[in-house]
Amino acid sequence: MSKKIAFQNKAPENLLVALKEAQAKHGYLSQEFLVELADSLKVPVNDVYGVASFYSFLATKPRGRNVIKICRSLPCYLQNCQIIIETVEKELGIKPGETTPDGRFSFELTNCIGLCDRAPAMLINDDAHVDLTPEKIKQILQSYK
């Protein structure tokens, strides 16, 4: 019954919205936070974790201050995104799924981000970077502190 009430009301009780806001504030969704949120919304923790883990933009583990998402879907693959991925790996010394030790960058591969006309492309945080070349990468990374 309590679950029904929470889900039928719209924002701010909207679980996905609450999770996105929390992540914007804290960088990621900690286990403690998910439990607290479940309590306050009076829903089971697994409902909250279920939503948090469903969406690729939500993180349940700490991430770097800047999140790099390089597109690896077919249109970017055809424009040799592999060399962009390798350049970022070399520049940062980390593999996809990892975070630099100084916490400056996390690095992920992502599915199509809708910039196929300017491939290869990536997002850093919410910024789009297009027509990437290995030469451009260094410069772009420098602009994120």
Added chain:
Amino acid sequence: MPQARVVLKNCGVIDPTNISTCLEQDGFKALEKARREMSPEEVISEVKVSGLRGRGGAGFPCGIKWEGARNSAGDEKYVICNADEGEVGMFKDRYILENDPFTLVEGLALAGYAIGARQGHIYLRGEYHYLLDLLRGAVNQARESDFLNGFDIDIQEGAGAYVCGEESALMESIEGKRGESRYRPPFPTVAGLWQKPTTINNVETLMNIPQIVLNGGGWYSQMGTERSQGTKVFSVSGDVARPGVYELVLGSPLRELVEELASARDVKLMQIGGATGRILPYDMIDTPLAFEHILGAGAVTVFDESRDVIDIVHRTMEFLAEECCGKCTPGRQGTEAMVEILERFCRGEGAQRDIKVMEDLAETMMLSSLCGLGQAAPFAVVDTLKYFRGDYERRIRGK
């Protein structure tokens, strides 16, 4: 057949941050006309006459959808704009939003007027967060200019889940839940968002509405073929010299888009409609782009002679396995099994019986998946087994 500008007529013409530049191009005239001269039923009737079918891939007749929601009982109804294009190779809605968010707002307001909804939602994919301010600005300017008039639009962002472009998963997501597809019936027009009657339309579908209302359904229905009226916006990418967004009258041959407009050379195959789309070999490039032939949501990815068919199919299936919501077994397990078999072919370790297994599995998925994405997931395998079977046979162990 010619290029046309119905959906994209304001793109590059107006300033997307300034509503007055849109008003100079007849912006919001259709909405005013509808409210002044037409009953909601008359608006729906014009849309039915136009023959407009959904541009998100499924091609359901828009007017019939609206009529269903209009006739559903209840005074709380919703209209949703699906701006969650996540299909591989799709960026036409991004282009539309970047260039003409006002016409989308007008189209959604017209949908609200037609079905009797006071609340509209735009579900914008999270990857397009950089468009949020622009879109919000367009809604605010329309509101401040008194065009919304008792109708309100809320923008909600996705969070990086391809499956949320599927209409029932999208509604789950707006409600704050996991984006898992729903069982149907009931259909959204009866029980959609918050279990209320709802219509959900693609960005491009709604972009057509003001022109239909202004010029009449009869004007619109003259364009295109008998079963595919109007124009279609395509996003072309891959091995082409001029990737981009192009609008064509429906029924135009694929060749015009791929070779003439996007300047592709040495084409081997084309994937029409992204990861859940159909694959055509080059010798079928004269196929008309229409619902009765091949269309999808408008993504056209071109592959030249240097590309490996099995690699393309494998990457397509990997994408689908990762993005499947996991609710139904054919979608969840079927895509995983396909990936596993295709990996073997990539390594040159396929077995003859694998081909039969994939064919059987594809049929099961097409027949029994819960949503359109699962049903369409095996298309890349099915089509390449049909047109490029030799490529599979050469990868069978020992050959």
